[in-house]
Amino acid sequence: MQIIAESLVKNVITPRPVDSYKGTYGRVMLIGGFEHYHGAIILASKAAVYGGSGLVTVVTAPQAIVPINTQLPEAMVLSYQDNYQALLASQDVIVIGPGLGTSTTALTILQAVLAQITPQQSLVLDGSALTLLASEHLTLPTTRITVLTPHQMEWQRISGIKIADQTPAANQAVTDQLKAVVIVKKHHSELYTPHAPAQKILVGGPYQATGGMGDTLAGLVGCFLGQFNATPTSVAAALYLHSAIADTLAPTHYVVLPSQISEHLPAAMARLTMQTSSNGLA
Numbered sequence: 001m002q003i004i005a006e007s008l009v010k011n012v013i014t015p016r017p018v019d020s021y022k023g024t025y026g027r028v029m030l031i032g033g034f035e036h037y038h039g040a041i042i043l044a045s046k047a048a049v050y051g052g053s054g055l056v057t058v059v060t061a062p063q064a065i066v067p068i069n070t071q072l073p074e075a076m077v078l079s080y081q082d083n084y085q086a087l088l089a090s091q092d093v094i095v096i097g098p099g100l101g102t103s104t105t106a107l108t109i110l111q112a113v114l115a116q117i118t119p120q121q122s123l124v125l126d127g128s129a130l131t132l133l134a135s136e137h138l139t140l141p142t143t144r145i146t147v148l149t150p151h152q153m154e155w156q157r158i159s160g161i162k163i164a165d166q167t168p169a170a171n172q173a174v175t176d177q178l179k180a181v182v183i184v185k186k187h188h189s190e191l192y193t194p195h196a197p198a199q200k201i202l203v204g205g206p207y208q209a210t211g212g213m214g215d216t217l218a219g220l221v222g223c224f225l226g227q228f229n230a231t232p233t234s235v236a237a238a239l240y241l242h243s244a245i246a247d248t249l250a251p252t253h254y255v256v257l258p259s260q261i262s263e264h265l266p267a268a269m270a271r272l273t274m275q276t277s278s279n280g281l282a
């Protein structure tokens, strides 16, 4: 299996052109944060904002609007009861699932997004969206790129492969059928691309085993798809950076919080665009 290295990330994260503006860096809509899961969409959106997305829009439950605005004033926040469908067409990337839950409302929203998304847009499915995808046997739409970010149980639900049997060959075979890019999240997460070599990271560790860590990754993947090329290489860069920052913090942090990873993104990305070597990313 190919190893995702820092050199790949340096090729993705390039210096910003001086004549750019916020529209250059991607319009990302994140949908979730229902029920008792408001934090999940805050964490995903924080990763998008701190990772450099030009414009971030959150679609969530009405009672989550004030907490999100308070914690993340850079993001625009709408209720799912507002006409977010009108805005959806102008987005480069849709991230759906962190804290979405599996209610009837969640399913209706997911089905509407899958029906409305176009072949020019990118889609990231995480968390509850993956659980609904499996339980409701939903069909993936035609998009520019679709990325699934399951943990091993979510991947079991989607692929039918039991966790103990999730070998690279079995995972690759299902990825080829799905025609989507898949990150199987675990220690040394694996990245599968249809009909292409599998890749994995050798960064990251158990200091990341805390709620919201995957929500942060989903937001960062969406961010990179909107800001850089909408390709599996940009997904690989987000996957690597998320855990490489955790590694840099780990010697002084017994547990690395998801929000800490986001807060270190701007500095880590600045260092990666400089030619000089450094003593870490955070």
Ligand SMILES: NC(=O)C1=CN([C@@H]2O[C@H](COP(=O)(O)OP(=O)(O)OC[C@H]3O[C@@H](n4cnc5c(N)ncnc54)[C@H](OP(=O)(O)O)[C@@H]3O)[C@@H](O)[C@H]2O)[C@@H](O)CC1
Pocket: 036, 037, 038, 039, 040, 041, 097, 098, 099, 100, 101, 126, 127, 128, 129, 131, 151, 152, 153, 154, 163, 185, 186, 211, 212, 213, 214, 215
């Ligand atoms: N702050 C917030 O708002 C947060 C909100 N969140 C949101 O919650 C929603 C539900 O997501 P979820 O992942 O918590 O629950 P679910 O999909 O039922 O999976 C758990 C089941 O799978 C099993 N399991 C086996 N292997 C596993 C593995 N490697 N990794 C993980 N689990 C593994 C596990 O086994 P057990 O732990 O019981 O041994 C258990 O039976 C989703 O929308 C998410 O975004 C969270 O992000 C947290 C922070």
Ligand SMILES: Nc1ncnc2c1ncn2[C@@H]1O[C@H](COP(=O)(O)OP(=O)(O)O)[C@@H](O)[C@H]1O
Pocket: 127, 150, 151, 185, 186, 187, 188, 189, 204, 205, 206, 207, 208, 209, 210, 211, 212, 213, 214, 215, 216, 217
């Ligand atoms: N032992 C570990 N080593 C490396 N990474 C880990 C470890 N435990 C958890 N992680 C990372 O934490 C994240 C967990 O994702 P997920 O279970 O979806 O979290 P949540 O839904 O709570 O946000 C993944 O990116 C996974 O790779």
Ligand SMILES: [Mg+2]
Pocket: 126, 127, 151, 214, 215
């Ligand atoms: Mg998750």
